[in-house]
Amino acid sequence: MLIARGTTADADRIAALHTASWRSAYAALLPAAYLHGPVAEEHRETWRGRTAGLAEGDTDRLLLIADEGGELHGFVYLCTAADGRVHVDNLHVRPDRVGTGLGRSLLRRGLAWAAATHPGRDVFLEVLRGNDRAIVFYERQGGLRTAERPLRLAPDIVVDEVEYTWPAAQVGRPGEDGPEV
Template identity: 45%
Template sequence: MHLQAPQPDEVGRPGSAVARLRGTTAGPGPVLAEIKLRRVAPPIGHSAPKVAQLPAISGCVSNYANLYAVHIRPGTRTDAEPIAELHTRSWLTAYAGIMPAGYLNGPLLDERKLMWSTRLATVAAEPDHARCLLVAVDGDALLGFAYLVAGNDGRILLDNLHVQPERKQSGIGRQLVYHSFGWASEHHPGKTVYLEVLRDNVAAITFYRRLDGRPTKEFMERFPAGFELPVVEYTWDPDIVRILADNRSTTDRLAT
């Protein structure tokens, strides 16, 4: 279940993401300026750090998305531990006051390590494009990640979307969404993408609304620790998925 997202990238700007991409809503500055990270380019004579190619979920990304020094690449087995650590940090910062403190202060990291080591144990072969893991990195540092699964109901679940707390509102989360939708539109054309988010996670919900997600269901989720919380499902129809996917950074396109 997806429960956390980056803070809104540019919540104060008028109009939805799709409206801006279509040019139907006035707003300051060109669209391309909105999707670039707020980071300076490497100094003249220096190149952005390279990230080694490792066995990854097949078909997730063909090349690297270079967002200044930040790259979006396919996830690998070696990413399991840093992903688990980021996942844990994200929950601790986002869900304080929402989830019980006893649960958050419990064996959360160990649970995430087990989950991600299990998920990535068979990372090398995915010929049917059943799942996709994307990671945003700066050199060896993990800045964010997204994980998608093709469901049996014909929809695509964006199960996880997280950015390092100190790197929120930098555009990383938005590009992870664009690339996630790119994978979905190219490998599962015509399919709806959805996610589930805690109703009290106001920052995440604002972020999804800015990206034209629409609420389609609300329900109570019972967690293994025994507590229940209200959850909202957000959905993107195939045409919106395709439009947002086209706003991926131009240095990368997902494999076909």
């Protein structure tokens, strides 16, 4: 499995994997009409925008993809937040790759990048309440539950999200899969 930086050319396949991941993980949490309706186009627009202008030395954001034989198996996207922390905005693996260690490897590489590029800063992410598998995963990876709040996904869709944080001192110990990014 090759883990490398993502580029503009990866936008559509990242969006497709992101949508497949949501449809699998959020089937019981979000309306089917949303998951099988506008979410695919929303993800396409998001990833085309996010990948535009990605550069090798970018210190504000990182996109890593896991590819094998030209097939995308997972990705992680981190960016700096307005409050100075580093945000793991997305971490997804193909539904048939969940539980294989790929998510852990991507997260650890993202944490290693954060430690090297933004030393002394906390790293955080949000997960939908009810996504129990992901919550267990983030807790096993050392994430600490630091907040809960509502999230508006669409005008008529509000769900609760849980924030997990890796304190700066912990981010500096990326584990076996870092810091090769």
